[in-house]
Amino acid sequence: xxxxxxxxxxxxxxxxxxxxxxxxxxxxxxxxxxxxxxxxxxxxxxxxxxxxxxxxxxxxxxxxxxxxxxxxxxxxxxxxxxxxxxxxxxxxxxxxxxxxxxxxxxxxxxxxxxxxxxxxxxxxxxxxxxxxxxxxxxxxxxxxxxxxxxxxxxxxxxxxxxxxxxxxxxxxxxxxxxxxxxxxxxxxxxxxxxxxxxxxxxxxxxxxxxxxxxxxxxxxxxxxxxxxxxxxxxxxxxxxxxxxxxxxxxxxxxxxxxxxxxxxxxxxxxxxxxxxxxxxxxxxxxxxxxxxxxxxxxxxxxxxxxxxxxxxxxxxxxxxxxxxxxxxxxxxxxxxxxxxxxxxxxxxxxxxxxxxxxxxxxxxxxxxxxxxxxxxxxxxxxxxxxxxxxxxxxxxxxxxxxxxxxxxxxxxxxxxxxxxxxxxxxxxxxxxxxxxxxxxxxxxxxxxxxxxxxxxxxxxxxxxxxxxxxxxxxxxxxxxxxxxxxxxxxxxxxxxxxxxxxxxxxxxxxxxxxxxxxxxxxxxxxxxxxxxxxxxxxxxxxxxxxxxxxxxxxxxxxxxxxxxxxxxxxxxxxxxxxxxxxxxxxxxxxxxxxxxxxxxxxxxxxxxxxxxxxxxxxxxxxxxxxxxxxxxxxxxxxxxxxxxxxxxxxxxxxxxxxxxxxxxxxxxxxxxxxxxxx
Amino acid sequence: xxxxxxxxxxxxxxxxxxxxxxxxxxxxxxxxxxxxxxxxxxxxxxxxxxxxxxxxxxxxxxxxxxxxxxxxxxxxxxxxxxxxxxxxxxxxxxxxxxxxxxxxxxxxxxxxxxxxxxxxxxxxxxxxxxxxxxxxxxxxxxxxxxxxxxxxxxxxxxxxxxxxxxxxxxxxxxxxxxx
Numbered sequence: 076x077x078x079x080x081x082x083x084x085x086x087x088x089x090x091x092x093x094x095x096x097x098x099x100x101x102x103x104x105x106x107x108x109x110x111x112x113x114x115x116x117x118x119x120x121x122x123x124x125x126x127x128x129x130x131x132x133x134x135x136x137x138x139x140x141x142x143x144x145x146x147x148x149x150x151x152x153x154x155x156x157x158x159x160x161x162x163x164x165x166x167x168x169x170x171x172x173x174x175x176x177x178x179x180x181x182x183x184x185x186x187x188x189x190x191x192x193x194x195x196x197x198x199x200x201x202x203x204x205x206x207x208x209x210x211x212x213x214x215x216x217x218x219x220x221x222x223x224x225x226x227x228x229x230x231x232x233x234x235x236x237x238x239x240x241x242x243x244x245x246x247x248x249x250x251x252x253x254x255x256x257x258x259x260x261x262x263x264x265x266x267x268x269x270x271x272x273x274x275x276x277x278x279x280x281x282x283x284x285x286x287x288x289x290x291x292x293x294x295x296x297x298x299x300x301x302x303x304x305x306x307x308x309x310x311x312x313x314x315x316x317x318x319x320x321x322x323x324x325x326x327x328x329x330x331x332x333x334x335x336x337x338x339x340x341x342x343x344x345x346x347x348x349x350x351x352x353x354x355x356x357x358x359x360x361x362x363x364x365x366x367x368x369x370x371x372x373x374x375x376x377x378x379x380x381x382x383x384x385x386x387x388x389x390x391x392x393x394x395x396x397x398x399x400x401x402x403x404x405x406x407x408x409x410x411x412x413x414x415x416x417x418x419x420x421x422x423x424x425x426x427x428x429x430x431x432x433x434x435x436x437x438x439x440x441x442x443x444x445x446x447x448x449x450x451x452x453x454x455x456x457x458x459x460x461x462x463x464x465x466x467x468x469x470x471x472x473x474x475x476x477x478x479x480x481x482x483x484x485x486x487x488x489x490x491x492x493x494x495x496x497x498x499x500x501x502x503x504x505x506x507x508x509x510x511x512x513x514x515x516x517x518x519x520x521x522x523x524x525x526x527x528x529x530x531x532x533x534x535x536x537x538x539x540x541x542x543x544x545x546x547x548x549x550x551x552x553x554x555x556x557x558x559x560x561x562x563x564x565x566x567x568x569x570x571x572x573x574x575x576x577x578x579x580x581x582x583x584x585x586x587x588x589x590x591x592x593x594x595x596x597x598x599x600x601x602x603x604x605x606x607x608x609x610x611x612x613x614x615x616x617x618x619x620x621x622x623x624x625x626x627x628x629x630x631x632x633x634x635x636x637x638x639x640x641x642x643x644x645x646x647x648x649x650x651x652x653x654x655x656x657x658x659x660x661x662x663x664x665x666x667x668x669x670x671x672x673x674x675x676x677x678x679x680x681x682x683x684x685x686x687x688x689x690x691x692x693x694x695x696x697x698x699x700x701x702x703x704x705x706x707x708x709x710x711x712x713x714x715x716x717x718x719x720x721x722x723x724x725x726x727x728x729x730x731x732x733x734x735x736x737x738x739x740x741x742x743x744x745x746x747x748x749x750x751x752x753x
Numbered sequence: 754x755x756x757x758x759x760x761x762x763x764x765x766x767x768x769x770x771x772x773x774x775x776x777x778x779x780x781x782x783x784x785x786x787x788x789x790x791x792x793x794x795x796x797x798x799x800x801x802x803x804x805x806x807x808x809x810x811x812x813x814x815x816x817x818x819x820x821x822x823x824x825x826x827x828x829x830x831x832x833x834x835x836x837x838x839x840x841x842x843x844x845x846x847x848x849x850x851x852x853x854x855x856x857x858x859x860x861x862x863x864x865x866x867x868x869x870x871x872x873x874x875x876x877x878x879x880x881x882x883x884x885x886x887x888x889x890x891x892x893x894x895x896x897x898x899x900x901x902x903x904x905x906x907x908x909x910x911x912x913x914x915x916x917x918x919x920x921x922x923x924x925x926x927x928x929x930x931x932x
Contacts (some may be wrong), residue, residue, distance in 0.1 A: 095772060098772065105789065109789060109790040109791055110832065111788060112791050113791065113857075113860075116791075116860045116861060117856060117857070117860045119855060119860065120856055120859060120860030121860075124856070157849065158852055186874075220841070220845070237874065239845065239848075259873075261848065262845065262848045262849045262852065263839050263840060263845055263849065265839040265849070265852075553913070
C-alpha cells in the first residue's frame with residue numbers, strides 16, 4: 076500500500092475530528108460486542124434458571140404420588156420463578172368442567188384474598204372463564220390488562236388485587252385435559268415463549284403425577300373390587316360393613332345385611348358355558364346397581380342420603396348388600412322385592428334368553444349382635460332358608476330361625492361325639508326280585524344298608540333326623556365313610572359264612588350303600604372305595620353305590636369320572652330317588668348307571684293313574700337304556716303285585732321286609748333247611 | 754456495580770456535555786475509566802464519579818443521581834428496547850423493574866447482590882416502593898422513574914416518605930401515577 080494513497084489530516088482540528096470519529100466507531104463496535112455477549116449470557120442464564128426450576132418440579136413430581144401434594148409445590152415454584160401473584164389449579168373430571176381443587180399459591184394471601192376466594196371453590200364449564208376456555212380449546216390462553224379490565228369474569232376481584240395479566244394452561248395426558256393451571260400477575264406477562272416453555276414442561280411433570288395417581292387408584296380399585304362386575308369385593312365389603320357396624324347408635328338399629336344367591340345359575344353355567352355365566356353375573360350386577368341407586372334417590376355412597384347401600388359380589392353367584400343408616404327396617408324387604416323384580420326380565424346370553432331367580436336372606440342389626448360377621452351369618456342362614464323352599468324368595472332372619480340354628484349346632488356337636496364314640500349302627504333292608512307276573516314273592520337279591528344313630532338318651536334315631544345336620548356341618552363325609560366300610564365288612568362276613576355253607580357265588584346277595592353328594596365328590600372317593608374293597612374282601616360286583624341326582628347337578632364331569640372308575644372295578648352304580656329331582660334324561664344318558672330306583676312317593680300314590688303312567692314311563696326308559704329297576708317303599712301286597720304286572724324286576728319296602736339289625740337281616744338269607752341245620 | 758451503569762453515565766455525560774467531559778470527569782475522579790457492560794466494578798468508583806460531577810456542576814450528589822437516572826432511560830431504551838415494548842405505560846414498566854434487573858445482574862455473576870424494589874399498595878391509593886441497598890442510591894431510582902414517565906408520556910408524582918440518607922433503615926417512596 077502506497078503512503079500517498081491514504082488521505083491524512085492537514086491540520087490539528089481535522090485530526091481531532093478524525094480521532095473523535097475513530098473513538099465513536101470503537102465505541103459502537105464495543106457496544107455491539109457487548110450486546111451480542113449480553114444477549115447470549117442472558118439466554119444462558121434464563122435457560123439455567125428454567126432448568127433448575129424444572130429440575131425442582133421434576134424432583135417434586137418424582138417424590139409425589141399424590142396430585143394434591145405436588146400441585147401446591149409446583150404452583151409455588153412457578154409463581155416464585157415468574158414473580159406471579161397467584162397460581163391455582165383445576166381438576167377436570169369426566170363431565171367436562173374445570174373444578175377448583177383448593178390448590179393455590181400466593182406469596183401475599185391477605186392481599187390476594189378477594190381473588191383467591193372468588194376462585195378456590197369455583198367450577199368452570201367448558202368455555203366459561205379462563206379455565207373453561209383452556210378446557211374448550213385445549214391450548215393456553217393469555218389475558219392482558221385491557222381484557223382483564225373489561226371482560227374477565229373475576230375482573231372486580233382481580234382489579235381489587237392489582238392483577239394486570241393472567242394465563243391458563245392445560246395439563247394433558249395424551250389428548251385428554253386432566254387439569255388446568257391458572258396464573259395471575261400484577262405485571263404484564265411479557266416473554267410468552269419462555270413462559271410457555273416453562274409451564275408446559277411443568278405441566279408434563281404434573282401429568283406424570285396424575286398418571287401415577289390413576290395407576291395407583293386403579294390398583295387399589297382392583298384390589299377392592301370384583302374384576303368382572305366392577306362391584307366392591309369381599310375385602311371392601313368387610314371394611315365398609317365393619318365401619319358401618321362401628322357407627323351404629325346405642326340402639327344398635329339401622330344396619331341390614333342382604334345375602335343374595337342366584338337360583339339356577341349353575342345350570343346356566345353348565346348348559347351354556349362359563350362365558351354365559353359371566354354375562355348373567357354382569358347383567359345381574361348392573362340391574363342390582365341401578366335398582367339400588369334409584370332407591371337411594373340417585374345418590375351414591377358418600378353423598379348425603381337418608382341411607383346408604385354397598386352392593387358387593389362376594390362369591391361365584393353370591394351378592395351382598397349392606398344397608399346403612401336405615402330409618403325404617405322395611406326398606407330392606409322393599410329393596411329385596413325390587414331386586415327380585417329386576418331379574419324377572421330374562422337375560423340375553425348369545426341367542427338365548429335365560430332366567431335366574433333369587434334367594435335373599437335379610438338380617439337386621441340389634442343389641443344381640445356383637446359383630447357384623449354374626450349379622451352376615453344370620454343373613455346367610457336366612458338365605459339358605461329361602462333357598463330351601465325351592466322357589467327362592469326373601470326370608471328375614473328371626474329368632475326361630477336362630478333357634479333352629481342353635482338346635483342344629485347342638486345336633487352337630489352331638490354328632491361329633493357320636494362319630495368319636497361310634498354310636499352309629501347299620502340296619503339292612505332286604506331287596507327282592509319281584510318274580511314273574513302271577514307268581515308270589517321272589518327271591519332275596521340284596522340289602523340296602525341304612526344308618527341308625529344309637530343315641531345314648533334318645534335310643535335309635537332315624538337318618539332323616541340327623542343326616543341333614545351332618546351334611547350341613549360337613550360331618551357326612553366321616554359318617555358316610557364309616558357306613559361304606561361297615562356295610563362292606565358286614566357283607567364280606569355274610570358272604571364268607573354263606574360260602575362255607577355251600578352257596579354258589581351267583582347266589583350271594585349284594586349290598587347297596589347310599590353315598591352322600593359331599594362324600595361322592597371328594598377327590599379321593601374312588602381310591603377310597605378301592606381301598607375298602609381290598610381291605611374287606613367283598614366282591615366288587617356285589618357292591619352297589621347309590622347316589623342321587625344331586626351329585627350330577629353339582630359336578631356332572633366329576634360324577635361321570637367317578638362312576639366310570641368304580642364300575643371299571645366291577646362295582647355297580649345306582650341312581651337313587653329317581654323321579655323326584657330334575658330327572659334329567661341327559662344325566663341318564665351320559666352317566667353310567669346300572670340301576671334306577673323309583674322313588675317311594677310314586678309307589679305310595681300308585682292308585683293315581685298319573686303315578687302309574689310315570690312308573691310305566693320310567694320302566695320303559697330303563698328298559699331302553701338297559702338299566703335294572705328297583706321300586707322303593709312297597710308297603711302293600713297290591714303295590715307289589717301291580718309292579719310285578721308292569722314288569723318291575725326288583726323291589727323293597729315294609730311289605731317285603733323292614734330294615735333289620737345285621738343278625739336278623741342276614742338270617743333271612745338262610746334257606747329254612749340250612750337255617751335249622753345251623 | 755455493573756459496568757452498564759458506568760456506560761450509561763458516560764453516555765449521559767457525553768450526550769449533555771460532550772465527549773471530552775467524560776474524560777475530564779474520570780480525571781477528576783482519578784479513574785482510568787475502561788468500563789464494559791460485561792464487567793463489574795467497585796461501587797466506590799461510581800461514588801467518586803458522582804462526587805466529581807457534583808463538584809463540577811455545583812449540584813448535590815442526590816441531584817446528580819436523579820439527573821443521571823432520568824437521562825439514562827432514553828439510553829437504556831436504545832440498548833434494551835425489548836424491555837420497554839411490552840409495556841403500555843410507565844407504571845407497568847416500573848412494576849417490572851425487578852424482573853429486568855435480577856436476570857441482568859445474575860447472568861454475569863450468579864451470586865451478585867441485586868437491589869430489590871418492593872412494590873406495595875399504600876392506604877391512600879398510591880404505590881409504595883421500598884428500597885434497601887448499601888449503595889443508598891434511591892435518588893437514582895427516583896430519576897429512573899421520572900425517565901420512565903417521560904418515555905411513556907405519563908405523569909408521576911414521587912414522594913420520599915423515608916430515606917436511608919436520613920438515617921432510616923429503608924427508603925420508602927410513594928408513587929402517584931395519577932397526580
